[in-house]
């Protein structure tokens with residue numbers, strides 16, 4: 001039987017050496033993605049979400065580098081893979097759509113050319129003759145674009161990225177990411193720049209394609225509402241670390257970390273319309289020379305002197321962990337204590 005774990009990241013540490021000092025963007029992060037699941041990654045901007053998955057993809061560029069940790073994808077240790085093999089794996093087995101579609105797409109190539117490049121590089125069933133190849137690739141490109149909801153796809157293959165709207169570009173990037181039928185799709189804030197209706201369509205599309213291709217999805221977002229609707233499990237990141245993780249329903253109905261509670265209070269939730277939105281006070285700290293204490297301490301309404309030391313993730317229920325000294329007990333038991 002196949003290992004149910006597709007991606008297993010342990011102790012990932014990614015740093016950027018800057019003039020101001022060493023930015024530790026990702027500090028001891030563990031991630032597990034099961035086959036076929038959708039894992040949500042949430043946290044405010046600057047929490048280390050994008051850098052975590054850029055590290056998995058081998059896309060961290062100097063002055064950044066992955067300093068420590070293991071990245072095992074389907075049994076293969078990606079950190080030990082030669083660059084050429086890593087490049088082949090990227091796109092074919094793992095694909096990532098970037099936060100900003102306009103910079104991620106190549107502005108000098110038409111959509112058709114970019115799709116064709118991906119399809120040609122990753123399909124092993126293309127006909128030998130050049131004209132037949134071209135015909136098949138074109139037909140598949142039209143299929144892919146139609147699948148992601150681009151109308152009259154055949155006519156639009158010859159257009160450049162800037163000729164499409166933001167929502168269309170996100171869909172095109174998803175189409176290119178899916179052209180190789182990856183086993184893992186990492187979607188980095190796929191809907192942040194989009195209006196609400198298009199957001200829903202793009203997320204629906206990702207969910208449908210996940211079912212169709214049987215792939216796993218990592219959905220990076222700062223919106224817990226999106227996670228609630230689409231993800232089986234959720235990982236909450238803060239200041240370069242994971243602070244809470246578990247099955248989505250459990251985490252949202254009974255969050256154990258004060259930061260998760262803060263995030264929940266700061267988003268609109270269906271059914272809680274009348275409730276005011278309370279943003280978390282303060283800001284994500286700069287990830288340079290952090291003190292050996294709970295990183296959320298400055299902003300935490302429950303902080304006291306006991307929080308002034310390094311805090312590990314600890315189990316807080318079946319399949320659940322949180323990084324807080326005070327929330328290890330279920331709320332009911334806490335009330336009794």
Ligand SMILES: Nc1ncnc2c1ncn2[C@@H]1O[C@H](COP(=O)(O)OP(=O)(O)O)[C@@H](O)[C@H]1O
Nearest residue numbers: 016023025044045046047048049050051052287
């Ligand atoms: N190229 C870079 N140089 C220096 N610091 C960086 C660079 N890229 C990201 N960082 C830092 O890494 C941290 C995490 O960034 P990121 O993963 O993009 O956060 P998120 O995706 O959660 O918003 C931030 O503090 C950011 O300033």
Ligand code: SF4
Nearest residue numbers: 294300303307324325
């Ligand atoms: S360890 Fe202390 S400061 Fe950190 S989240 Fe828990 S209560 Fe707040």
Ligand SMILES: [Mg+2]
Nearest residue numbers: 049050051099
């Ligand atoms: Mg990001």
